[in-house]
Amino acid sequence: MLKPNKIVDISFLILFGISALITIYQGISNTFLLTINNYLAFLLYAIMVGLKFYSPIKGKYGVLILLGLSLVDIINFSAVVINAKIYHLDSGWSVNGLGFNIIAFILLIVYYFFNTDFVLYILRSLFVGSDKELADKKEKLVNFYYNKFREENNENFDSIFKNIETYPDEAQVALKKIKIEREV
Numbered sequence: 001m002l003k004p005n006k007i008v009d010i011s012f013l014i015l016f017g018i019s020a021l022i023t024i025y026q027g028i029s030n031t032f033l034l035t036i037n038n039y040l041a042f043l044l045y046a047i048m049v050g051l052k053f054y055s056p057i058k059g060k061y062g063v064l065i066l067l068g069l070s071l072v073d074i075i076n077f078s079a080v081v082i083n084a085k086i087y088h089l090d091s092g093w094s095v096n097g098l099g100f101n102i103i104a105f106i107l108l109i110v111y112y113f114f115n116t117d118f119v120l121y122i123l124r125s126l127f128v129g130s131d132k133e134l135a136d137k138k139e140k141l142v143n144f145y146y147n148k149f150r151e152e153n154n155e156n157f158d159s160i161f162k163n164i165e166t167y168p169d170e171a172q173v174a175l176k177k178i179k180i181e182r183e184v
Helices: 006-028 036-054 062-071 102-114 116-127 131-150 154-162 169-183
Strands: 083-085 099-101
Touching: 006 036, 006 062, 006 102, 036 062, 062 099, 062 102, 099 102, 102 116, 131 169, 154 169
Parallel strands: none
Antiparallel strands: 083 099
């Protein structure tokens, strides 16, 4: 399991905290109307800081979650909104719509620069699956091909084995296993 750089994570949490404090001050001094997105950002920030120090194993994803939600403007730590709006919600509530937050994007690039392996690990886990899930999937496929080819008679099996390169890797493993079993 890869770990993010702790100094970078804490630095980003401090940066988010300073931005949140400035935004809170501007909201209290009535120079800025806080939105639900700001309040949600403050709440999530408190939860992530608590997780980071109470349970580092769970808290290691905190900065990425905050950056990801900031990227699409679901949460906003800043009184200044610099983004490209995708969707704006017109309601009686003070809510920012979905958008693309340019500052969060730049911070995400900086975070990626310092934690490349961790970010790639997270993305691979989300879209491809964990190493254990991949190993289980491969084992199931090998067992599937093993059961499929085991029933073949020797003549058919030999013709299949001659064309082993045309089959997927899992099938090749199963064919080699069956070949060894039949030779013994």
